[in-house]
Amino acid sequence: MRTYQECIPCFIRQALDAARMATADEKAHEAVVKRIAILAAELDMRESPPVMGQKVHRLVKEISGVEDPYKEVKKKSNEMALRMYPALRRKIAKTTRPFEMALRLAIAGNIIDFGAPGAFWENDLKDTVDECLKADFFGNSPDELQNAVKNAVDILYITDNTGEIIFDHLLIDQLPIKKVTVAVRGAPIINDATMEDAECAGLTDMVEVIDNGSDAPGTVLDECSNNFLDRFESADLVIAKGQGNYETLSGIDKNIFFLLKIKCPVIARDIGGEVGSMVLKNSQSLVGGEKYATV
Amino acid sequence: MRTYQECIPCFIRQALDAARMATADEKAHEAVVKRIAILAAELDMRESPPVMGQKVHRLVKEISGVEDPYKEVKKKSNEMALRMYPALRRKIAKTTRPFEMALRLAIAGNIIDFGAPGAFWENDLKDTVDECLKADFFGNSPDELQNAVKNAVDILYITDNTGEIIFDHLLIDQLPIKKVTVAVRGAPIINDATMEDAECAGLTDMVEVIDNGSDAPGTVLDECSNNFLDRFESADLVIAKGQGNYETLSGIDKNIFFLLKIKCPVIARDIGGEVGSMVLKNSQSLVGGEKYATV
Known part of the structure; x- marks a missing residue:
């Protein structure tokens, strides 16, 4: 997506x-x-927003001398998600459609975003979870993703934020984990998840986790490590969480399912949905895809 | 107020x-x-926000070649306010406290603002009127303004926006009009009222109306005409409507009553109130003045 x-x-x-x-x-x-x-005045609008996001946050680090300004906020997000985790697991255990339930919860977790405007509180997260249990999917149906997972040989799951990564654990549990690699950011950027958060979410004990070698708040392929690019190349299915991954990968010719809550009107317009929508969208589906109500 | x-x-x-x-x-x-x-990067933060607002809108005119981008919106605002006007007059005629009622309505009209974020619709205006009939005043009481009016010899009433100026008519009707001069902006700027709007509101037939000689969205004294400055100097009471006039005059040593709806968090912080507050605040009262519920 352009800027x-x-x-x-x-x-x-x-x-x-x-x-x-x-x-x-x-x-x-x-x-x-x-x-x-000044940087904004020189901006190449063909670049995706996270390219500028990366410059913004590098500059904040340079001027403030603080390497990870969101450290405390990230810790709290993980703690908040971990408090909710047992109850969420029980929800999945009780339903007849565990894959869909886990998918809804993984998307709900995407509301934890300190790059988007507005403050964020634990009650917002609980409200979003309740809402995502009932909302229509925008784009594709859970069955389409589940079929894609069944047919895939090599799955790359690209996470987005701290806290959210604990919700991702619920969905990764529903995947054939031997086929799955999880990717996190290569360095602290906003509240995006890094290796430390994958450990906190218990992912490193169950699945291969790699970092992408980059400090962009998304997946800027030009910036990623060769190790990540090899895994991206070889994957026949990519599951990409959140706005930053959508913004940086939406133009890439690859079998990608984007899972996100739309939090900004620009992305809403680009994706053809509305702010607040719960998006499950395959990169090869049309812009402004249909709505699926499957519960 | 600084930027x-x-x-x-x-x-x-x-x-x-x-x-x-x-x-x-x-x-x-x-x-x-x-x-x-680029201009923002060079900004002197000691200047009030309307100084930059003026640059913004001059640049839009220069680049687009359009002299008055808000012409249509201003016309619609006046029409909307004129449709409501008869019913508002009846409200004032029926109450035992006509000054206070007219004051509440004049402040309600300040919600018509195309400089503030978010779209604006006729229903918003009606909702704001209903809300302002019940809301507490932030700052001073209507009686304090009414006493100041009684004691004044020379009153300058500085308007803010189109549409709103029709609501101002209701309050100006309650003033000793022989002592009153009304001021509008000297040239089109955002949706601020100019002489044309004073005519549309029927003010030019009842009271002396002058323009301030400036195209800033506020009252930047350094930019105003000598005629306006003479009137400002000689007035012993100034009634100033809206955020732009607050931002440009809040630091001036003068007996000014500011009448506005707070529409932005920065002004809320500066004034000591909350977004949405109905402000009636004398320049000589303390920051964060008390609340007066007088109905």
């Missing part, structure tokens, strides 16, 4: 949020905002 | 809104956004 004009004020808002997360120094906030404004 | 860091993404969002209002040419939108980003 749209609305993304520019959003980059600056994000830069300010991140600068405030990193330091209380108002001069540093101003410096970050103004330097991002 | 805060949050104002910077907001300027860029406003520039994009205005550019889209002026032209369908996406290249022009991008040019506006990027040139405003």
Whole structure:
């Protein structure tokens, strides 16, 4: 997905949020905002938004001297998700459609996003879970993903955020784990999940987990490690979580299922859905795909 | 009021809104956004936000070649307010506290603002009117303004937006009109009221109306005409409507009552209130003044 004009004020808002997360120094906030404004003025709009997102957050680190401004927020997100985890497992154990239930919960977890505007609280997460248990899927049906999983030989599951990765564990449990590799980001960026979070989610004990070698808030293939690119190349099915992975991979010719909550109007327009939609969308399906109500 | 860091993404969002209002040419939108980003990077944060607002809208005019991008929206706002006007007059005629009722309605009219984020519809205006009939005043009490009016010899009433100016008519009707001068902006800027709107509101037939000689979306005294400055100087009471007038006049040593709906978190913080508050605040009262429920 290209960068749209609305993304520019959003980059600056994000830069300010991140600068405030990193330091209380108002001069540093101003410096970050103004330097991002200069970068925005030179922006190549054909690039995907996470390319600029990466610049924003590198600059915040450089100016504030804080390597991981979201460290505390990430810790809390994992703790919050871990508190909910046993009850979510019970939901899956009780249903006759465990794959679909786990899929709904994995998408619900995508609401944990400190790159999107607005504060985020534990009650929002609980509300999103309740809502995702009933919502229509936008794009494809759970059966289509389940069939794709059945037919796949080599599955790459690209995670998005901390906290959310604990919800991903529920869906990964429903996959043929011997065929699955899980990928996380290569370095801290916003609240995206890294290897540490995969460990916290218990994924490293059950499945192969690799990092993508990059600190972009998405999957910018030009930036990823050869190890990641080999795995991406060899996978015949990619499951990609969240907006950042959608933004960076939506134009790639590959069998990808995007799983996300739409949190921004630009992505809503690009994907043909609405803000708040629960998206399950194959990269080869049409833009503005139909709605599937399968519960 | 100074410019805060949050104002910077907001300027860029406003520039994009205005550019889209002026032209369908996406290249022009991008040019506006990027040139405003450069201006933002050089911004003197000690200036009030309308100083930058003025630059934003001058640039939109220059790039699009459209002198008054909000012309249609302004026409519709006046029409909308005029449709409501007879019913609002009846409300005032029926109450035992006509000054307070007219004051509430004049503040309600301040919701008509195309500089603030989000679309705006006739139902929003009706909802705001209903809400302002019951809401607590933030800052001072209506009696305090009414006493100030009684004691004043020379009143300057500075309007804010089109549509809203028709609501202002209701309050101006309650003032000793021989002592009153009404001021509008000197040239089109966002949806701010100009002389044409004062005529549309029927104000020019009842009271002296002057323009301030400036195209800033507020009252930037350095930019105003000598005629306006003389009237401002000689007035012993100023009634100033809306956020733009608050932002530009809140630091001035003068007996000013600010009447506005708070529509942005930065102004909320500066004024000590909350977004959505119905503000009636004397410039000489303390920041974060008490709440008055007088109905």
